[in-house]
Amino acid sequence: MSGALVSRLLYRLLLFVCMAVLAPGLPAHHSVAGMFDMSKEIEWTGVISKIDWINPHTYIYLDVTDADGSTVTWQLSTAPTAMLRKAGLTKAMLMGDGAKVTITGLLARDGTKHLGWINKISYPDGHFYQFARSPR
Numbered sequence: 001m002s003g004a005l006v007s008r009l010l011y012r013l014l015l016f017v018c019m020a021v022l023a024p025g026l027p028a029h030h031s032v033a034g035m036f037d038m039s040k041e042i043e044w045t046g047v048i049s050k051i052d053w054i055n056p057h058t059y060i061y062l063d064v065t066d067a068d069g070s071t072v073t074w075q076l077s078t079a080p081t082a083m084l085r086k087a088g089l090t091k092a093m094l095m096g097d098g099a100k101v102t103i104t105g106l107l108a109r110d111g112t113k114h115l116g117w118i119n120k121i122s123y124p125d126g127h128f129y130q131f132a133r134s135p136r
Contacts, residue, residue, distance in 0.1 A: 044064050
C-alpha cells in the first residue's frame with residue numbers, strides 16, 4: 001500500500017473513532033426553551049430535600065405537599081455547577097436548612113410529571129437567588 005492510502009485509511013479510522021465516542025453525548029444537551037415550556041411558569045412551595053451538585057445541570061429536589069396532604073418530590077433543574085460556583089453559590093447556600101422555600105420556574109414541555117426548570121428560589125428571610133428571568 002502506498003503511504004497516501006495508509007494515511008487516508010488512518011484518517012478515516014480516527015474520524016470514525018471520534019464520532020463513535022462523541023456522538024452519544026450530542027442528543028443529551030438541550031436548550032431550556034427546547035425542554036421546558038416558556039409559557040407555563042409556575043410556583044412551588046416546599047422543602048429542599050436533596051441537591052445533586054452535578055453537571056451538566058444541578059438538580060434540586062423539592063418536597064411539595066399537595067392539596068390532599070401527600071408529599072410529592074419535584075426534580076427541578078438549573079445551571080451547571082461551574083456557573084453556580086462562578087456566581088459565588090454553594091450547595092449549602094441553596095439547601096435552605098429545612099425551611100420552606102418558594103421556587104418559580106417552568107414545567108417540562110413534554111408533560112413529564114414533577115419535572116421543572118428553576119428561575120428563582122426565595123427563602124423565608126427574604127433573600128433569593130435569581131437564575132433566569134421570568135418569561136412573562
